[in-house]
Amino acid sequence: MMKLPPxxxxxxxxxxxxxxxxxVNPRFMSWSGAKQACQRSTPGSHLANIKTYxxxxxxxxxxxxxR
Numbered sequence: 001m002m003k004l005p006p007x008x009x010x011x012x013x014x015x016x017x018x019x020x021x022x023x024v025n026p027r028f029m030s031w032s033g034a035k036q037a038c039q040r041s042t043p044g045s046h047l048a049n050i051k052t053y054x055x056x057x058x059x060x061x062x063x064x065x066x067r
Contacts, residue, residue, distance in 0.1 A: 023042070024066065
């Protein structure tokens with residue numbers, strides 16, 4: 001997850017929800033491995049911390065497209 005860039009758009013392949021951008025990595029990995037992969041892939045990003053139910057529903061809907 002990263003904060004929405006100044007231009008107001010998330011990078012290609014990321015999902016905009018509220019003021020944040022989310023990216024899904026479909027690989028199975030440990031929490032620490034996921035944290036490192038996240039930070040390596042996009043500087044300034046971090047693992048998601050979903051704070052609202054509305055954001056949760058948006059992200060779940062997006063994740064269902066991976067089925």
